[in-house]
Amino acid sequence: MRKLNLIMQPKGSKLCGQHAIAMATGITIEESIKLFGHKNSSYYRDYVRVLTELGYSFNGKKSVDNRKKYTLPKLALVRLQKVGRRTGHLITYCDGKFYDSCRGVFNSKEELMSSYNDNIRGRWRIDWYMEILGKDSDTKAIACGD
Numbered sequence: 364m365r366k367l368n369l370i371m372q373p374k375g376s377k378l379c380g381q382h383a384i385a386m387a388t389g390i391t392i393e394e395s396i397k398l399f400g401h402k403n404s405s406y407y408r409d410y411v412r413v414l415t416e417l418g419y420s421f422n423g424k425k426s427v428d429n430r431k432k433y434t435l436p437k438l439a440l441v442r443l444q445k446v447g448r449r450t451g452h453l454i455t456y457c458d459g460k461f462y463d464s465c466r467g468v469f470n471s472k473e474e475l476m477s478s479y480n481d482n483i484r485g486r487w488r489i490d491w492y493m494e495i496l497g498k499d500s501d502t503k504a505i506a507c508g509d
Contacts, residue, residue: 383454438474
């Protein structure tokens with residue numbers, strides 16, 4: 364059984380996508396950067412390509428209406444977005460915890476959003492998530508821990 368571990372990114376880098384994929388799949392950050400092919404901001408199409416290359420099954424991105432109650436799947440990439448801007452940040456969600464390569468581990472959506480809205484200029488929200496089903500549709504081999 365593989366344990367999901369937090370991987371922190373260097374301050375000021377634009378590697379949140381590479382870090383989120385590395386955490387979700389268990390590869391190193393160096394392997395993730397190599398698969399992405401760059402050390403810049405990443406996009407949904409990059410996540411689809413890299414997960415496919417790694418042999419992972421996943422569901423496409425699902426937009427979130429933050430005014431309504433929703434449940435995140437066991438393992439997902441989650442995109443945070445600054446309201447009114449295209450600015451975003453990708454984190455990994457696993458079994459109730461949010462693994463943020465910039466800010467640490469959060470035990471709830473409320474704790475995560477409070478951290479962003481209280482400490483970073485602007486108002487943030489969860490924009491979308493992408494469920495990762497795992498290799499052969501099996502996420503049971505991943506233990507979400509600290």
